[in-house]
Amino acid sequence: MWAMCLRVWALTIKEWLAVLKDKRSRLSLIMPPLVQCLIYGYAATYDLNHIPYAWLDNDRGAASQALYAKFAGSGVFDLRATPPNAEQARRLISEREALLIVQIETDFQRHLELGEPAAVQVIADGRNSNTAAAATAYASAIVDQFNVEWRAAHGAPPPPLQVFSRSWYNPNLETRWYMAPSMIATLSLVQTMMLTALSVAREREQGTFDQLLVTPYSANEIMLGKALPAMFIGLGQASLVVVVAQLWFHIPFAGSYLTLYAGLSAFMLAAVGAGLLISAFSATMQQAMLYTFFLLMPFMLLSGLTTPIGNMPESLQYLTLMNPLRFALTLVQRVYLEGADLALLRPYFMPLLIIGALSLSGAALLFRYRLN
Template sequence: MFGRVKALVIKELLAVLRDKKSRMALIMPPLLQLTIFAFAATLEVKNVSLAVLDKDGGQAAVELVQRFAAAPYFTKIITLHGQEQVAPALEDETAMAVLVINQNFSRDVAQFRRATPVHPQAAVQLLLDGRRSNTSQIIQGYASRIVEQYNADYASTYNLRGPPAELVARNWFNPNLDYLWFTVPNLIGMLAMVVGLMVTSLSVARERELGTFDQLLVTPLHPLEILAGKTIPAMIMGLLEGFLIVAVAILLFRIPFHGSIIVLAVSLFLYMFSVVGFGLFISSLCNTQQQAILGTFTFMVPASLLSGFATPIETMPHFLQIISLANPMRHFLVAVRGILLKAMPLSMVFDTLWPLLVIALATLSLAGWFFSRKLE
């Protein structure tokens, strides 16, 4: 049995590696996608257009506007000359936000230095485009930080008594909040899944289109041996592709690697085992390569959305959180980020990845059942 499976594995590997187009399709697209997605698939908000209506024009107001202009997020400052220009700036999406400074702003700031029982409030209004709620929340956070720093510098300059409590933020595992440290590890899981699914789902469909599937049926190979021969090559290619992407992530994008290479290898093996299960299940349902490609992308879209890559799973409806438990990418992304960024040990990794074994057994069993039915 082992010799027959070995021969089929070698045949599958040679069928892919001897074809120049297949070799290019396995290597170039994932590397290009890693490079493009690392910068394009980002939830950061940059290059913000900010409209400013300064009704005051005093020194304090000018300094505050200059702080917004100097911030790296606000790259375009639009000066408004009247209240009637505020609404069109947001409605026409000329600006993502509008900063309105009250006409008494500088006077109220100056009076704050005086020892009066009640200090006047220096009002600053920030108007946000509610149609882009997530973007607006992020911009509001940027603006709050600028105003807080303005208050702190002002209090330090004039030796004013500061607030009774001070908030000091520390960002564990990503001190500089470099978004590539979040995006690139996620792309390792996504691109490895693409390769594993494509190789596996196209395998049986290619045999049927070329007419060689009937030749397999007259060989001494058992259906389970055929399944094993289709699974192992996809596992090998997926693992090699996964480690290639990890190497590019570390060497090119400078993503830190604090964990163990052995733990990463075990995690990637379990992940690819579950992925090829889905690939074989798709392949067992398809008769042509076109159907297999459509089935692969039909699975990839919801798998990516339900993995926590774009949006936190905790923010999804409860029934989608339950469905996402059957998604292998959800479990692997938690593990790969933990291994790379915070040296997650094997025990914690297994607590995260043990559902992949259940997923793999379920999908491989279904694939074997459908495969056996089509052989009858």
């Protein structure tokens, strides 16, 4: 047993050296996750922060000025133009200079003072439906707030129903808070799978695999020796993203590191299993590379990272149960943002461990089959 551990350890060291000795390959482990993490942190966001809009005020009273102040002070809307008439306002939308037009009717102030309903028309560019919906929602929130304040200031009773929304775990509903923890799992998956898939294929191509097979190593020991270093490297990359999320993006970590790393280890096991399965199938590095990309795409799409799993057709939802990334994403988010503990995370741990066990034993079987 001890002898076996020493042998596997030697193989692990060898893999480490092979990956880390070369400066370029060292950089290729650090730079892509770092750059991707920053890109996702900044670019992948559903938040609208600079909505270009035009203000068409046909009343020019104190009330409309007060409403305008609300828009200007929201920090979300950028004023692009104050067109004199509806015709010009229409052109601003058509030419994509403004996403939104806020139009105040002529008798705005008078209606308000008489306690009658006054109309604010919001026209949005519907060519991008998601953005238009989000922008109009922001605008109506501002108008709602204006209503409440106007009533209070003019001695009118408050509106009968009011919504007070508060979001837990991400108080400002920033996409980045959701994205960064997701990157911890996603980015380490890519390289871990690639590393294991390629390392066996590389040895096959260079003829060193035969050399390895005639040594006292058993097929299982070889697999273990390939799996361990890739797992360590994957964990290292995950840590890198954790550091960036906290120190660069200042997203507070709510959970325990022990839980996080336990979860990530279970996930790495499944990722390495998938990588080894690929390497058992492929004879060349080129094949291994192709199979890896072939798997990565559905892993990403079916993980719930960009589109909720609940929105998918039922058959696809079943398919996501085979996807380790699906469970890892939720697991990491819950540890990171919510501070969930091991007991709460059981439903994510178990599938990861099962996927890992199945893929690893599948790879072991296939290896032995191919050797025969």
